[in-house]
Amino acid sequence: MRLRVEFTTEPFxxxxxxxxxxxxxxxxxxxxxxAVDVGPFGNTAEGGADAVPAAADALLRRTLTAGAPRVSLQINVVGEDGR
Incomplete structure (x- = not known):
C-alpha cells in the first residue's frame, strides 16, 4: 500500500x-x-505502508518536543506500492 502524508506545524x-x-x-x-514537497503552508510526502506511519510518529514526537503547539496531520491511501 502506498500512502501520502500531509502535515503542517503551527505557528509558522x-x-x-x-x-x-x-x-x-x-x-x-x-x-x-x-515525493517530498515542503512549503510554508503545507507539506506532503509519499511512501510505503510501514514508512509513512513511522515518519509520522517521528514527525509528531520531534515537532512537539521542538515547541509546536499545533500539528495537523492527514494520511491517505494513494495506491499500491510499485504503481
Whole structure:
C-alpha cells in the first residue's frame, strides 16, 4: 500500500522557519520517503505502508518536543506500492 502524508506545524513564520518546522522537514526528508514537497503552508510526502506511519510518529514526537503547539496531520491511501 502506498500512502501520502500531509502535515503542517503551527505557528509558522514566513520570514524565518521556526524550530518545529525545521525538525518536521528533517523528519520526512530522512525517513526514506519519496515525493517530498515542503512549503510554508503545507507539506506532503509519499511512501510505503510501514514508512509513512513511522515518519509520522517521528514527525509528531520531534515537532512537539521542538515547541509546536499545533500539528495537523492527514494520511491517505494513494495506491499500491510499485504503481
Amino acid at each position: 513564520d514566513l520570514d524565518e522557519a521556526p524550530e518545529h518546522a525545521v525538525v518536521a522537514r528533517e523528519a520526512v526528508e530522512t525517513a526514506g520517503l519519496d
